Each structure stands twice: as C-alpha cells, then as structure tokens.
Amino acid sequence: MNVKRTTHPDASASFNRDEARVDWHDETLWFVRSKRDRAARLVPEWEDLREAASRIKDHVLSNMHDLLVQFEQNAVRNGIKVHWAADAAEHNAIVHGILQENGVRQMVKSKSMLTEECGLNEFLKEKGVDVIDSDLGERIVQMRGEPPSHIVLPAIHLKKADVGETFHQHLGTEAGATDPQYLTEAARQHLRETFLTRRVALTGVNFAIAETGGFVVCTNEGNADMGVHLADVHIACMGFEKLLPRTEHLGVFLRLLARSATGQPITTYSSHFYRPRPGQQMHLVVVDNGRSRQLGRPDFRNSLKCIRCAACLNTCPVYRRSGGHSYHSAVAGPIGSILAPNLDMSQNADLPFASTLCGSCSNVCPVKIDIHDQLYKWRQVLVQAGHTPAAKTVAMKTMATVLASPRLYKVAGQLGRKVLRLAPALAENRLNPWYQQREMPEAPKESFREWYARNRSEVRGQKSEKIEQ
Amino acid sequence: MSRDRILAAIRNSQPERLPLPEKFSFESVFDDLPAQFAAVLATVGGQAVSVNDYAEIEAHLRTAYAGVTNIATTLPQLAHLSDVDLAAVTDPHGLAGLNLAVIEGQLGVAENAAIWLDERNLPHRALPMITQYLAIVVRRSDLVPNMHDAYRRLDVAATGFGTFLSGPSKTADIEQSLVVGAHGARGLVVYLLP
DSSP states (O other): OOSOOOOHHHHHHHHTTSHHHHHHHHHHHHHHHHHHHHHHHTOTTHHHHHHHHHHHHHHHHHTHHHHHHHHHHHHHHTTOEEEEESSHHHHHHHHHHHHHHTTOOEEEEOOOHHHHHHTHHHHHHHTTOEEEEOSHHHHHHHHHTOOOSSSSOTTTTOOHHHHHHHHHHHHOOOTTOOOHHHHHHHHHHHHHHHHHHOSEEEEOOSEEETTTTEEEEEESSOHHHHHHHTOSEEEEEEEGGGEESOGGGHHHHHHHHHHHHTSOSSOSEEEEEOSOOTTOEEEEEEEOTTHHHHHTOTTTGGGGGOOOOOHHHHHOHHHHHHOGGGGOSSSOHHHHHHHHHHHOTTTTTTGGGSOOOOOHHHHHOTTOOOHHHHHHHHHHHHHHTTOSOHHHHHHHHHHHHHHHOHHHHHHHHHHHHHHHHHOGGGTSSTTOGGGTTSOOOOOOSSOHHHHHHHHHHHHHTSOOOOOOO | OHHHHHHHHHHHHOOSOOOOOSOOOOOOOOSOHHHHHHHHHHHTTOEEEEOSSHHHHHHHHHHHTTTOOOEEESOGGGGGGOOSOGGGOOSGGGGTTOOEEEEEOSEEETTTTEEEEETTTOSSTTHHHHSSEEEEEEEGGGEESSHHHHHHHOOTTSSSEEEEEOSSOEEOTTTTOOEEOSSSOSEEEEEEEO
C-alpha cells in the first residue's frame, strides 16, 4: 500500500492516446445509460421509488446496529454461520480459514466487488488456492491479469477481438474469432466444468434482510446459482451496508437495481437464500473495512446507500472518457471516488478531482446519493489535509491572491492577453499543463473592464468614472 | 472480538434514528396482465404461450423439443414426457446432463416477467439453472402487476431458497452484444394456463 499509484490524470492520459477507442468506450457506456433512461421512463412512479429507496437507506444507516444484531440472530437461527471482519485482512483470513477447514484448494466465485476491495483473489493465490471467477466479464479480465474496469460490466473496456485473443490463448478457441455467441459458448463449456467440480463457491450479496436473516444475490448469467447449488460450501461476503429491514423493501430495490444498471426490468435471477440446503454449509462474512468510519462522517455517510448499479459510471463524462482502470480502485467512477478516499486518503486523493461536478451522477442515482456534492466536499477535506500536489497548491494560492486584488487582476489580464497575442508560444507549449488537452482561447483586444470604462464614457459623454478601488 | 468492536463502532457512528418512509409500495396498472407479462418476457429473451390445458402444453412441448431426451418434470400431468426421475436424483451433479426441465411457477410479475420459484417447486435448487432448456407453467390468475404485489402475495422465506427468474440466462459482457445462454438455461418457455 506504500507504493504510489499512477494518478487518475496520468492513467487517463494514456487511455486517451487511442482516440478512436476512447470514442467507442464513451459511446458504448452512453448506450447503456440510454437504456437506463428508457427503462426508468416506463415506470411512472420512478422518482417516488428513488425517494423511498433513499429514505429506507436513511433509516438503515441510522439504525444499523440494531438491524445487524437482528439480522445475525435470524441468520444463525436459519443455520447460517455468521462471521465478522473488521478489515480486508480479516475478511481474507476468514475465507481462507473456511477453505482450510474443508480441505479445499479450489474455489469458484461469482461477482463480488467487496472481494475486489479486499484483494481476496491475490491473497488466496499466494496461499496456493485456485480461484476462478465465473461471471463472464470477470473471467475475461481474470485471464488477462487485469482488474475489472466497471462494477457491473467488468470487461467493458475490451473489444470482441481482445476477448477472442484471450480465449484463443486460454481456452483454445479459434484464432481471430470475434463472434460473441461463439466466445460465450466456449466460456459456458469451460465454466460448466468448473461449477461441476468445485466444492466451495463464494458469492457477493446484493441485499440482506434483517427480519428474515436471508440475503439476495442477483445475476443475469446464473453463475452465482450454478456455483453455490453445486457446492458443499457457500460463502457469501457483504459489506454491512447491504442490509434492509424487511422483505417487502426488496420490492423497491429490485425494481430500481437492474433498470438503473442495464435498463433491464429485473436481473434474470434474483435469488433469495435463507437456509443452506441439507448437508450444505452456508457462511456469511459481514465486513466493516472502513464503513463504520464512513458512517460517522455526516458529509459522506450517504455513500453507504450505494447498491452498486453503476448508473453513475455510465453517465459520467469523465469515466466514459478515462476508463475504469484510471481510477486505480475496486469501485471506479463517481461513487468509487467518494468511497476510495475513506479507505486510503493519501493514495486516493486524486479521485474526487476526476469529475466535472456536472451532477449527472446524482441525478441518475437510484438511492439519491448526493455524489457530486460529496466529490466537492472531499476536495475540501483533501486540500486541508495536505493531500493535493504541491504545484496545484501553489497555483491555487497564487490565483486566490490575484483574484482577491482588482489591481493585480487587471495587470495579470493585460499581461495574459499580450502574451497570447504577441508570443503565444509562451502559453502554447508542452510545459503548460493547461494547454495539454486544450486549445488556448483567442485573446480579446480588451478586457470587459476596459470596454465598460470606454463605453460608459461614450454614452454618458463624460469622463469615465474611476472604477478602480 | 471483531463482532463487538464493529458493532460498537457502528453504534458510535450512526446518526440519530430516522423513521422508515410510510410509502414504499406503488401500484402498477396494466390493462391486460398476461399480455403485459408476455410482452416483457419477449424482451428478456423468453417466450410466453397461452394454453387452455395440459394437453396443449404437451402438444407444444412435443413440437418445440422434438427428439429431445433427458427431460425432467415436477408436474404429474406431464410425467409421461419425462425420462429422468427427479426423485431418484440425490446429488444435483446428477442433473448435469439434463436437456429440458418442465416445472411450475408460483407467481408471475407482469412488469418484469419474473416468476417466483422456491423449494416447493424445485426438488433441487440447481434445477432451473443447470438444465439446458426450461419451461415453466404459470396460471394466469397467479399474475400480479409488480414486485410490491409479489412480495405481498408470497412468503419468500417459507423455504430455504427461492428465486425470481426472468427469462433465460444471458450476458452482454462481450462488447455489449446480448448472448442468450450464459451459464443457466439457454431458453425459457412460459405456459400461461387459465
């Protein structure tokens, strides 16, 4: 954790080297966003659903302790073994412990952003455990040795030809194959073999229900179900914020989740687990890993309402043009950028700045998280804590001084206009970071102040009043 | 113990209690529930077939799955079509060769074509996923407008496992191209009985 990661601006710059690919990435995600819009418009009470979801989560966050205790009691009564992990290391150790108890060195895993957050795959690999991700997109990126670039569409940064090449190497499909049907069929055969031979299956949790002690796992592919129904041991891992008070609240969230994510009316499988099947072990790992800290920050606790639909990623002009990997965090995009600084402020100080603050993320969020406001607030916190680059701090302080003094502002404006007109090369060069992705503006002949002073005197036919202080 | 430390940290961090909203259930109005259900099912890759009785289901199955073997059903009315005895299967791995499963659904949701199945319908939890093709029989009188209605009608925690299943298994993980038949069933036919 001490190695400085590539920052978002640097990673984005390399992503942007292939302009055609950036355009394709941008359009692909906008297409998903458009599907979300169509689905939402088919539900007249959409805004009321968002409001209800947000307020149910408000209640959950404010009653988390009691709801968790109630959930645990009911889950235990159902025959589920409940584990508690304070951090990523404890989570990973618990999962490894269950594998060891069962004498198993192979595991199949469906999508769980929490295990990405905890670095479970890498940890288990070091312990000699073979983990196979069973979501198609996750399997693709796993074969390539990459992290997912999107929380719902893990391989959205890849083209058919990339997947064809990966499968040719790892699954022996024909070289040059690009037909999604053919490639998906190859993965189906490969993973079916995996499902049939693994004794331990791990899943994430979309929702946990306090009143029943049950939990819900949503997939389109059926990979979570195929894994756990054929395994002797089911391990489900959840951040504690996944909790809902009652079963009937699921109606609100299942109506919102898939429509917000992909524009589907619901995921293909919304599976409700209450008890292990006879002879099966069911483990549930409840993870904190910074969540209780975030719960204690009034400005940021709403981020814990997130249901991981990725609507904010799909709509974000920065995400669409910089790609998920540029966020160097398990959860990319706007929501990831308000979660990551809580996990590690200095490592993720760049992320709240990876936004135009346009607010589109907040507008599409199904649980009404004030995402762009939180991004803005994180910037204040990070600057005050000294986590911003020195050059930026100096530039901002200089700018503040100039903007605070009309005299300095006037001189700076005159100087800037002169430079742009007479010696543009002084500004239009690679040393000016502002110029790197932008054209410099055409300099006007005079400032508004000069124009105003001149016109005012012409209209009134009198000498201009002194407008300087 | 981490449990107590986590719970204590949560108790210290959580804000003052906020009430649950009073309104979190909404009405959906559809003129024709079976038509709405069928239309949405088509958009998620499934097919709805309106039938009057089990004889019509049998006739459709015989045409749609002509020559198919390894068929299992939980419906006594269709038992003579099956060549796999689910009662004899003790380990779900034994279902790996299944080509077609014909089962009963408890309830269908018109807004999203989801069908509720639980252990009362599923002798094995893996059944609706591991089979290559799936057919579900639902009564038209068991269709409800939306998910709020579904949760009101159902006791979803009555058995150890249940699922809302909407359409066949699918993925769009390769360049957003929709492919039906990811890991679960490659096809879904829903028979709507009076």
